[in-house]
Amino acid sequence: MKKKLRSKNKFIPVNVPRIFKEEKVNVKDCMDTGWISSEGSYVKKFESKFAKYNKRSYAIAVSSGTAALEIAIKSLSLKRGDEIIIPTFSIISTVLCVIKFGLKPVLVDSNLNTWNMDVDEVIKKITNRTKAIIVTHIYGFPVDMRKILNIARKRRIRIVEDAAEMIGQTYYNKKCGSFGDISTFSFYANKHITTGEGGMILTNEKKLYQKCKSLRNLCFGDGKNRFNHDDIGWNYRMTNLQAAVGCGQLKNISWIIKRKREIGRRYMSLLRKSKKIHIQPYKLKYSTNIFWVYGVLLKKGIGISRDRVVKKLMNSNIQTRNFFFPMHKQKIFKKMKVFSKNKRFNNADLLSQNGFYLPSGLGISNSEIDYVGKTLLQVLENNI
């Protein structure tokens, strides 16, 4: 007999952020002193603390992770038609920052073990026209990037490291975001630390730093006439209010990472019983899972579709989010003929059709995790 699912009244959102005391104190300080725009001391403080935390020389705080990617790519001064290698299984920002400057995005498929871009395929797709690789870390583990970094060094290919989902994560004990010539982060409300909306760029190269700082701020002239601009830039500044929140969050980063791993382990211990799903391991040789989100991949032929599982969870007041929809299938890029129709990306297709993630924000309680895990097991076992 099919069991009826227990339904709780309390809705469990896919993400609930955690705000600490410091953020409120800092934001009140901005309000009380009137320093609410980007011209405030918290922006510089947040930049220097974030650079120090990641052991990088320079940091530029911006308005989002998408803005960080656009500025980072533009700062590299590449030529129209230059190729940039990116994963197809990612957020659309990864393509936008390439095509907006007339550069050519070259897609690679995913690795089914880590769900990250496939490193061997990255190497295969390098040509004489490849000028940069956006190493994008997805969900829990960093890209196993040694080979990529080696070849990039030899062939003078720029590495843009997108560490939006990996704040505080390490690769062979070194911080993610400290490997790229230039690295980017997001502080959207579902990231390990948040400023509501926001982003950061890190680099060790002074020239890139200066260019990024200028691009963030409309490329105001630095000579006699501030309003005679040096280049085409943006207003992608972060406000003092956002940075005030960021400073408070960063103070708690050790606790945040520890709690994220606890959330991941708790889900793991419940869900590893099911033979119907793939879940990620806790550790790989180069890294411990940081569980930006807790991803679940349904196995083939289990008799229930991803859409049905997700709907059943929603009926039990559990919100989930489907995995990324790959770039080679985006309707806008088909219309614009950005990618060739004939290329296949079977692993990314499989992930995007069968994967979703569970509520994984820092605001979730252990009893909610248990409810979500047990409800998912029930849905899978009963095929209801």
Ligand SMILES: Cc1ncc(COP(=O)(O)O)c(C=O)c1O
């Ligand atoms: C890998 C990756 N890069 C970039 C971004 C864009 O960040 P934002 O939403 O702050 O623009 C995201 C957002 O989730 C992301 O996951």
